[in-house]
Amino acid sequence: EVDVFSPQYGIGNEELLPSRSTSLNISNIFYGIMFDAGSTGTRIHIYTFMQKSSAEPPHLDNEIFESVKPGLSAYVDQPEQGAETVRGLLDMAKQTIPSTHWSSTPVVLKATAGLRLLPEQKAQALLSEVQELFEESPFLVPDECVSIMNGTYEGILAWVTINFLTGQLYDQNQRTVGILDLGGASTQITFLPQAESTLKAASEKYISPFEMFNRSYKLYTHSYLGFGLKAARLAILGALGGKDESRMYRSSCLPPSLKAEWKFGGINYKYGGMAEEVTGFQSCYAEVLKVIREKLDQPAEIRSRTFYAFSYYYDRAVDTGMIDGDQGGIILVKDFEMKANKVCEALTETNTGSPFLCMDLTYITALLKEGFGFYDHTELQVRWRAYSGTTVWLFRSHYKTGEGIPPTPFSPLAGSTHKSVLVRGGPHQGAEGIRELPRCQATLLSVG
Numbered sequence: 001e002v003d004v005f006s007p008q009y010g011i012g013n014e015e016l017l018p019s020r021s022t023s024l025n026i027s028n029i030f031y032g033i034m035f036d037a038g039s040t041g042t043r044i045h046i047y048t049f050m051q052k053s054s055a056e057p058p059h060l061d062n063e064i065f066e067s068v069k070p071g072l073s074a075y076v077d078q079p080e081q082g083a084e085t086v087r088g089l090l091d092m093a094k095q096t097i098p099s100t101h102w103s104s105t106p107v108v109l110k111a112t113a114g115l116r117l118l119p120e121q122k123a124q125a126l127l128s129e130v131q132e133l134f135e136e137s138p139f140l141v142p143d144e145c146v147s148i149m150n151g152t153y154e155g156i157l158a159w160v161t162i163n164f165l166t167g168q169l170y171d172q173n174q175r176t177v178g179i180l181d182l183g184g185a186s187t188q189i190t191f192l193p194q195a196e197s198t199l200k201a202a203s204e205k206y207i208s209p210f211e212m213f214n215r216s217y218k219l220y221t222h223s224y225l226g227f228g229l230k231a232a233r234l235a236i237l238g239a240l241g242g243k244d245e246s247r248m249y250r251s252s253c254l255p256p257s258l259k260a261e262w263k264f265g266g267i268n269y270k271y272g273g274m275a276e277e278v279t280g281f282q283s284c285y286a287e288v289l290k291v292i293r294e295k296l297d298q299p300a301e302i303r304s305r306t307f308y309a310f311s312y313y314y315d316r317a318v319d320t321g322m323i324d325g326d327q328g329g330i331i332l333v334k335d336f337e338m339k340a341n342k343v344c345e346a347l348t349e350t351n352t353g354s355p356f357l358c359m360d361l362t363y364i365t366a367l368l369k370e371g372f373g374f375y376d377h378t379e380l381q382v383r384w385r386a387y388s389g390t391t392v393w394l395f396r397s398h399y400k401t402g403e404g405i406p407p408t409p410f411s412p413l414a415g416s417t418h419k420s421v422l423v424r425g426g427p428h429q430g431a432e433g434i435r436e437l438p439r440c441q442a443t444l445l446s447v448g
């Protein structure tokens with residue numbers, strides 16, 4: 001709906017969607033298909049755009065969503081089968097989009113941390129199968145649009161989306177919020193530093209300058225591969241990267257009597273608990289600390305900023321009744337700790353629910369406190385079952401360089417029937433130090 005990346009930086013003659021004039025000649029409706037290939041599942045978003053007049057930007061008229069589990073990375077050695085899961089979703093797009101529009105509807109797939117963790121060749125094999133599938137389909141397949149999105153864009157795009165949803169991108173007295181995304185295989189922290197010292201202290205790798213709506217931003221964004229919730233489970237068990245399917249991995253964060261198997265990234269892991277005496281929060285916390293300590297950056301400024309936490313932060317908070325699934329809520333870091341303590345201490349008595357709940361909550365606690373350096377009393381907005389990642393979809397600027405779109409005040413949460421935000425833009429060029437947004441980099445965050 002909104003071109004957040006300032007159009008004067010939206011360069012490039014090739015457009016992913018039909019140009020304004022073409023789309024008006026044929027029809028004022030057009031479509032786009034975006035796949036978010038996450039580590040735990042693959043999701044399709046089918047967008048309908050409507051453009052009422054050539055003077056107006058197109059708006060998002062409808063979105064259809066579907067998902068499958070597991071994610072592509074589970075098919076590490078069966079790339080064709082992996083692509084089949086995508087085919088199922090793509091068939092939905094055929095049923096939804098009128099055949100007259102197929103050839104002008106671009107289809108894009110962006111993979112996140114599940115594929116980043118695979119050996120490059122195996123990830124490439126999966127992407128090639130998908131690419132082939134797309135090319136055999138009647139849809140438009142722009143170059144380089146089936147690929148892995150890097151963690152920096154994942155963080156930036158989620159930040160843009162949440163700040164769009166909270167109305168901050170339009171606000172005169174802008175008070176942007178930071179984001180914490182905890183996926184299955186990687187985690188991101190992104191915020192707009194206000195202190196010069198934050199920018200100075202941070203490695204340049206984690207500072208992303210860009211412009212949108214005639215404002216300049218220098219975001220701090222850091223993605224940690226292998227620190228998503230599910231990858232962390234493996235790290236805690238000492239099984240990350242392990243290929244030995246016969247080995248039993250044990251942890252004090254699991255029920256003592258537990259013996260089970262768990263499949264992640266195409267590998268079967270046997271896991272179980274330890275003796276009762278060494279089971280519980282304290283020993284679990286110590287175990288978890290080993291994988292977190294000194295591994296993460298701790299920009300001091302985050303302690304005084306507002307953060308929205310979603311994905312697994314949200315899921316686990318809802319699972320344990322800390323917040324209402326519809327309303328969301330504010331959670332203190334120490335609330336996660338208290339809940340972890342309670343669940344872990346009850347491990348020996350009860351053996352219901354998810355065997356990983358104690359580990360997950362303990363990991364979240366340690367990640368926030370020892371990893372990022374939040375205080376016990378830091379408040380987190382755990383508001384949404386927000387699906388961040390690659391779900392946003394970029395089409396290259398429909399607007400000629402310099403033309404611009406007025407940044408109209410817009411409150412997408414109030415009265416909006418759409419839960420997704422279209423962030424449209426092009427590569428950033430021109431201004432010095434402006435990062436280039438690669439082709440097909442699009443961000444749309446659905447909020448459920």
Ligand SMILES: Nc1nc2c(ncn2[C@@H]2O[C@H](COP(=O)(O)OP(=O)(O)O)[C@@H](O)[C@H]2O)c(=O)[nH]1
Nearest residue numbers: 038039040112113183184185186311312387388
């Ligand atoms: N973006 C997105 N996230 C989802 C969706 N469904 C579930 N999730 C959440 O995404 C998290 C898992 O992250 P995932 O995207 O699979 O892994 P990543 O590749 O590390 O980002 C969990 O908290 C899920 O609740 C969805 O449809 N889209």
Ligand SMILES: [Ca+2]
Nearest residue numbers: 038183388389
């Ligand atoms: Ca994700």
